[in-house]
Amino acid sequence: MSSASSESAGKKRRNILVLLPLIAFLALAALFLVRLWSGDPSHLPSALIGRPAPPTDLPPLAGLERGGKAMPGLSNAAFQGEVTLVNVWASWCVPCADEVPFLEKLSADKRIKLVGINYKDPPDNARRFLNRYGNPFAAVGVDASGRTSIDWGVYGVPETYVVGRDGTIAYKLVGPVTAENLAQVIEPEIVKALKP
Numbered sequence: 001m002s003s004a005s006s007e008s009a010g011k012k013r014r015n016i017l018v019l020l021p022l023i024a025f026l027a028l029a030a031l032f033l034v035r036l037w038s039g040d041p042s043h044l045p046s047a048l049i050g051r052p053a054p055p056t057d058l059p060p061l062a063g064l065e066r067g068g069k070a071m072p073g074l075s076n077a078a079f080q081g082e083v084t085l086v087n088v089w090a091s092w093c094v095p096c097a098d099e100v101p102f103l104e105k106l107s108a109d110k111r112i113k114l115v116g117i118n119y120k121d122p123p124d125n126a127r128r129f130l131n132r133y134g135n136p137f138a139a140v141g142v143d144a145s146g147r148t149s150i151d152w153g154v155y156g157v158p159e160t161y162v163v164g165r166d167g168t169i170a171y172k173l174v175g176p177v178t179a180e181n182l183a184q185v186i187e188p189e190i191v192k193a194l195k196p
Contacts (some may be wrong), residue, residue: 054151058141074141079167086161091129099176100133107136115139
């Protein structure tokens with residue numbers, strides 16, 4: 001009888017050992033779901049907040065003009081002396097088209113400068129996009145390889161960064177600029193960046 005009870009206890013231990021990985025997996029899945037649903041997905045942490053903007057030396061979008069003059073590309077010099085919003089966009093990005101009216105509103109704000117990084121886009125497509133939806137940018141740098149965007153910590157397009165007068169990244173918005181995040185997040189971040 002004791003042999004049968006020790007055999008039964010051994011089976012129970014084996015069953016428990018078999019269930020442990022499943023229990024651990026379910027606990028991790030629950031943790032990930034809680035983190036996913038509890039936070040604002042447009043505000044992902046960035047290691048660059050509070051640090052100088054990464055080296056940026058992007059050529060202009062060929063053939064893009066404003067007022068009969070070729071528009072400039074983008075370099076770190078653009079981030080000095082005034083608060084700058086850097087918007088990473090592409091012609092193939094549907095939310096990028098949706099955010100253009102809000103970027104137009106931002107471009108009218110004389111306290112800031114709005115510049116764009118065109119991400120992995122054929123030049124003709126990028127120009128067509130800006131001609132169709134509007135060009136809110138003071139400068140557009142072409143990141144054909146995507147390397148500069150990686151240095152900026154871009155997860156995907158669109159993304160928008162608030163850069164302070166000293167060239168330091170103050171805020172990062174993942175996803176399109178919307179009426180809601182423009183009023184509740186971006187404008188307050190601009191006001192903070194404008195303070196001396």
